[in-house]
Amino acid sequence: MHIRPYQPSDQSAVNALHRAVWWPERSHAGWDWLDANPARADIDAPSGWVVEGKDGRPAAFLGNLVQRFWYGEARHHGVTGFSIIVPPAARGRSRQLIQTFLRQPNVFASYTFNANAKSAPLYARHGMVPWPPRTHGLKLSWVVDPAACLHGRLLRAAVRRAPTLTDPYRERFLNRRLTATAESPLPRGVTVLTDLDDASDYGVFWQRLKADGRLLADRSPAILRWRLADPDRTLTPVMLAYRRGGEITGYAMAILAKANPIEPAFLEILDLVALQDEPHAIPALMRALLIQARDRGAAKLRLQTLDEEMLRRLGDHADRARHEGGWGHCHALFAADGPPRETWSPTPFDGDYGVCQRPVPVGPTMDDRNAASISRIEMDSRPVA
Numbered sequence: 517m518h519i520r521p522y523q524p525s526d527q528s529a530v531n532a533l534h535r536a537v538w539w540p541e542r543s544h545a546g547w548d549w550l551d552a553n554p555a556r557a558d559i560d561a562p563s564g565w566v567v568e569g570k571d572g573r574p575a576a577f578l579g580n581l582v583q584r585f586w587y588g589e590a591r592h593h594g595v596t597g598f599s600i601i602v603p604p605a606a607r608g609r610s611r612q613l614i615q616t617f618l619r620q621p622n623v624f625a626s627y628t629f630n631a632n633a634k635s636a637p638l639y640a641r642h643g644m645v646p647w648p649p650r651t652h653g654l655k656l657s658w659v660v661d662p663a664a665c666l667h668g669r670l671l672r673a674a675v676r677r678a679p680t681l682t683d684p685y686r687e688r689f690l691n692r693r694l695t696a697t698a699e700s701p702l703p704r705g706v707t708v709l710t711d712l713d714d715a716s717d718y719g720v721f722w723q724r725l726k727a728d729g730r731l732l733a734d735r736s737p738a739i740l741r742w743r744l745a746d747p748d749r750t751l752t753p754v755m756l757a758y759r760r761g762g763e764i765t766g767y768a769m770a771i772l773a774k775a776n777p778i779e780p781a782f783l784e785i786l787d788l789v790a791l792q793d794e795p796h797a798i799p800a801l802m803r804a805l806l807i808q809a810r811d812r813g814a815a816k817l818r819l820q821t822l823d824e825e826m827l828r829r830l831g832d833h834a835d836r837a838r839h840e841g842g843w844g845h846c847h848a849l850f851a852a853d854g855p856p857r858e859t860w861s862p863t864p865f866d867g868d869y870g871v872c873q874r875p876v877p878v879g880p881t882m883d884d885r886n887a888a889s890i891s892r893i894e895m896d897s898r899p900v901a
Contacts, residue, residue, distance in 0.1 A: 521562035584734035598868035624854030629867030693813030721764035766790030766797025780815035
């Protein structure tokens, strides 16, 4: 067995690897979309690597999501690994896959912000360090439907103890609000973000954000347009802007996700950011996201990557949040000549959450496809509600 870069011709075999561990599969169009990542083309990086079996087909897989970063006008690139799948037949190859990922050139950092409790202790062996230093093990959540959370917890416990007593493949907790289009009330200053043209108000906000003196993942209108073009998404993400004096000074993006058929849907915050001199945007956007979670039928709102600065800016919302995680899900390996890491304030946007979350099923075709490719319940190490 040897390791080689992923090729588009590997799509069916890589989907089979996902199916074997009950992880969400991508359509062929979805894999093509990932392959067309503009940041990947900048440095000619592969979309991932496969361990080639004796028959020439992929026997293991590790995805490679490249992102542009800006530190002032200096452009850098970071990479996050996703969907590391090493079946028993390829046992022992995970180390080589991870080392191949970590040794790729032209990046200031190689990282994961989505390690589970079982894999988290392994990353230190590869020279990766917990990052951010004080919040690498912290996830925040806000319960908006306690009954659904409790029901989901009881159902998951029942499936683990007696999997034959219920059907773990049948979708539960689907409700009409998940696909409703009714408009929710928004706090003062918050508006729905719809215009992502380069010359839009959001484009002006991005230029101001980029000049703020921080190391930031590229959130330019062009990159957001590419993100929103994911052909496998089933629902339109929540996109919100906070305005002061008519100008955008903060924005948030969130998606409805459903980890497996017997969990309720969560509203996952993918991005939450504001200008350095804007004290009101983050709290106002959080109020709006909590309203969106309630009105869209989510059981809770969740923020899975943050640093100490975000904790401070969340204010009272941080005090009211449930603390999840605890095993150190964020790790990074930094290049010696990269930009100053202490200026990096990551959000889930910097990680793989935007490409790895299981979308809420919509319609019978999507139900059938997702029921065949769920996250493995008995191996799911994420915290329960």
